[in-house]
Amino acid sequence: MLNYITTGESHGRYLAAVLEGLPSGLAFDLDFVNAELRRRQGGFGRGGRQQIETDSVEVMGGVIRNKTTGAPLGLLLKNKDTTLDVLPDLERPRPGHADLAGALKYHQNIRAVLERSSARETSMRVAVGAVCKMLLKEFGIEIAGHVIQIGSVKLRERALSVKEIRSLSKGSPVNCVCKKTGEEMVRMIERARKHSDTVGGKYEIRATGLPAGLGSYVHYARKLDGRLAGVLMSKQSVKAVEIGEGDRLGSLFGSDAHDEIFFSKTGGYYHKTNRAGGIEGGMTNGEDLIVRVTMKPIATLSRPLVSVNMRTKKTEKADFERSDFCAVPAGSVIGEALVAFVLADAFLEKFGGDSLTEIRRNFNGYLKQIRS
Numbered sequence: 001m002l003n004y005i006t007t008g009e010s011h012g013r014y015l016a017a018v019l020e021g022l023p024s025g026l027a028f029d030l031d032f033v034n035a036e037l038r039r040r041q042g043g044f045g046r047g048g049r050q051q052i053e054t055d056s057v058e059v060m061g062g063v064i065r066n067k068t069t070g071a072p073l074g075l076l077l078k079n080k081d082t083t084l085d086v087l088p089d090l091e092r093p094r095p096g097h098a099d100l101a102g103a104l105k106y107h108q109n110i111r112a113v114l115e116r117s118s119a120r121e122t123s124m125r126v127a128v129g130a131v132c133k134m135l136l137k138e139f140g141i142e143i144a145g146h147v148i149q150i151g152s153v154k155l156r157e158r159a160l161s162v163k164e165i166r167s168l169s170k171g172s173p174v175n176c177v178c179k180k181t182g183e184e185m186v187r188m189i190e191r192a193r194k195h196s197d198t199v200g201g202k203y204e205i206r207a208t209g210l211p212a213g214l215g216s217y218v219h220y221a222r223k224l225d226g227r228l229a230g231v232l233m234s235k236q237s238v239k240a241v242e243i244g245e246g247d248r249l250g251s252l253f254g255s256d257a258h259d260e261i262f263f264s265k266t267g268g269y270y271h272k273t274n275r276a277g278g279i280e281g282g283m284t285n286g287e288d289l290i291v292r293v294t295m296k297p298i299a300t301l302s303r304p305l306v307s308v309n310m311r312t313k314k315t316e317k318a319d320f321e322r323s324d325f326c327a328v329p330a331g332s333v334i335g336e337a338l339v340a341f342v343l344a345d346a347f348l349e350k351f352g353g354d355s356l357t358e359i360r361r362n363f364n365g366y367l368k369q370i371r372s
Contacts, residue, residue, distance in 0.1 A: 001352070002345040004128050008077075010118035011084040015077045016060075017124040019131060021348060024070035025356035026135055028063045033075075036130040036337070037123060043329025044173035045189040045199075054080075057127050070354055075127050087111060092307045094318040096299030103310065110310070114321065119236040122334045129337020132344035138356065139347070139363055140209040143340050145332035147175045148292070149202040150185035151192070159274075162208045162288075175203075175329040189326045196303035198325050200237065203332035205291045205339045210278065211363075212269070212286040212370060214346040223282025224346055231338045232293050237327065240294035244277020259287075268371045284346075291339060295331050298324055 001021055008015035037055040060074030090110035093099030102113030133143060144165040148155040155178055160168070168177035174189070176182035185201075192199040215224025229241040249257050259271040271287055278289035300323035307318035324330075351362040 001349050002132070002341065004341070006121055006124040006128075008079075008121070008124075009084055009115035010120040011079065011081055011087060011115055013079060013082045013084075015079065015121065015124050017075045017128050018072050019062075019075070019128050020072040021345075022062070022068045022070065022073055022131070022135070023348075023352075023354060023356050023359055024068055026068040026138065028059075028066050028068055028131070029134060030057070030059060032134065033057060033127050033130040036126050036133075036333070037077075040123060040126045040330050040333045042173075043175060043327070043333075044186050045193070045326030045328075046324050046330065055123050057124075073131065075124065077123060077127070084115060090114065090319045090321075091309050091311045092304075092316050092319045093310065094299050094301075095305045095307060096296070099319075100310075110319070117236070119327065119334075122235065122337075125235075125341075126334055126337040129334075129340040132337070132340040135344050136209075136340060136347065139360075141207060141343065141347070142209055143205065143207045143336050143343070144169075145175070145203055145205040145336040145339075146177050147185065147201060147203045147328055147332050150174060150326060150328055151188040151199045151201060153181065153184045153188050155181050160206070162206055165206060173329070175332050192297075193325045196301065198297040198299075198301060198323075200295045200297040201326070201328035202292055202294045203328060203335055205289075205293070205332070205335050207278075207289040207339060207343060210284045210286065210289055210343070211367060212284055213366075214284040214343065214350055215279070215282050217281040217283060222349075224284060224342070225279045225282055227342050227346070228291060228339060231342050232291065232335060235293075235331070235334055235338060237295045237298060237331070238293055239296045242277075242292040242294075243279055244290050245275045246277070246292060249275065289339070289343070291335075293331070293335050295328050298327055 004017055004019040006017045034056040057075045057077045060076050062069055062071045062073035093110055098113055098117035099110045103110050142162045144162040146165045146169045169175050172182045174182050174185045216222035225243050232238055232241045259273045259276050263269050274287045278284055278287040300321055302320055304318040304320050309316045351359050353359045
């Protein structure tokens with residue numbers, strides 16, 4: 001199984017991650033990891049921090065001659081904006097942020113809370129997710145995300161493959177598969193910026209090539225949908241996670257909600273619909289995994305909301321820190337990484353071995369078993 005830990009603060013000298021549980025023999029592509037970090041920094045509506053940092057990581061261990069060794073993989077990202085020691089303390093918590101509860105819980109100034117709770121830490125989660133994508137790709141599993149809503153602007157629903165999502169969203173400033181809808185999303189973000197406001201939205205992650213049986217029904221903590229929801233909800237600004245048709249299923253009769261089962265001699269068991277989003281009973285069922293994630297508007301507003309000065313206890317406007325106007329396009333990239341980590345963890349739980357060769361043998365044997 002995979003485990004990772006990240007450390008560092010937003011304006012600190014570095015961010016770091018250690019990923020443990022990778023097999024030996026996996027081809028490691030540092031250029032791909034850094035390309036994923038650049039994707040995270042993009043997207044219309046981002047703030048000034050992205051113009052300062054050009055994220056790229058260094059490998060601190062776990063790779064020799066571009067192959068993983070089986071040892072923990074260490075990744076290090078050096079910040080350019082390293083002003084943590086000279087930044088002023090903050091006294092007016094931002095509504096919707098970790099400021100107030102964090103300052104009370106850890107009995108410290110808001111500055112320390114802000115720097116660790118910042119979404120800047122997701123850069124390392126994207127780096128870890130990129131490595132997980134490398135592992136999954138070895139077994140034909142691919143992941144893609146795209147934005148389906150910004151504010152009140154929604155993409156017309158349609159089923160798209162991972163290949164289509166990548167092709168149609170390429171070059172979109174908001175990572176949208178429809179050019180016209182993408183332009184409307186840009187205007188929505190511009191409207192928020194004009195009014196010194198922020199705007200949220202929703203993105204969809206799709207994974208293809210998954211075998212049936214990842215995850216488990218035997219214990220609540222091993223259910224794959226629970227693990228996905230947990231890690232996606234851990235991302236800043238996320239307020240809802242849906243698997244498949246999600247919330248819509250609550251308004252349907254059972255006859256319209258479930259995916260009927262079929263069998264073919266060449267492909268084995270399959271479904272003609274995918275309302276379940278590829279997960280039944282906490283396990284993958286062989287269909288594409290479909291996850292939708294809703295992000296609230298960012299809590300840092302350049303036209304601050306009412307707050308309380310924690311020193312004087314007087315009503316004042318909240319503090320303002322440099323921030324984005326909309327982070328949903330970047331969120332879709334981060335979401336891909338988080339889904340990749342959970343899927344890679346479940347994959348190794350099912351087929352794990354010390355080397356890529358051993359895992360491949362386990363995987364191929366299982367496919368032969370379920371197809372017969």
